[in-house]
Amino acid sequence: MALRNLVSGWYRRFFPPKPLGKRGEAAAARYLRRRGHKILARGERFGPGELDLVTLDRDTIVFVEVKTRQSHEMGHPSEAVDQRKQRRLTCLAVTFLKRHGLLERPARFDVIAVTWPSGKWFPAIEHIQNAFEAVGKWEFYS
Numbered sequence: 001m002a003l004r005n006l007v008s009g010w011y012r013r014f015f016p017p018k019p020l021g022k023r024g025e026a027a028a029a030r031y032l033r034r035r036g037h038k039i040l041a042r043g044e045r046f047g048p049g050e051l052d053l054v055t056l057d058r059d060t061i062v063f064v065e066v067k068t069r070q071s072h073e074m075g076h077p078s079e080a081v082d083q084r085k086q087r088r089l090t091c092l093a094v095t096f097l098k099r100h101g102l103l104e105r106p107a108r109f110d111v112i113a114v115t116w117p118s119g120k121w122f123p124a125i126e127h128i129q130n131a132f133e134a135v136g137k138w139e140f141y142s
Helices: 001-015 020-035 084-099
Strands: 036-046 049-056 062-068 107-115 123-131
Touching: 020 036, 020 049, 020 062, 020 107, 020 123, 036 084, 049 084, 062 084, 084 107
Parallel strands: 062 107
Antiparallel strands: 036 049, 049 062, 107 123
């Protein structure tokens, strides 16, 4: 046990852990790649906000909001994607689609809830497809 603590301490000293949110986004990207998604963008910033992940699932553009927590004490991670956040994500998604000439492509919003208790090597990942419809004045029309 002492050797394990020594090696763990050395490793953390030279390779400090990424912030929880960044580790959650990286885990979500790996999860989606394993399920056949192609990652189009990570951490894409537009003015007032950021798109965590933008992927291609077959022919659908998927805007993925990743919420990472250490526990469910303050509620499920997906509960943080409230109406205000949904409006902001819708605006950012339309901006992304316009900039990349993808307005004619089908699109959806997913939420990935990552629960990563401290001291654990692997998180629990819950993927909520079609988590919400586009909202606000930037709604998508079919």
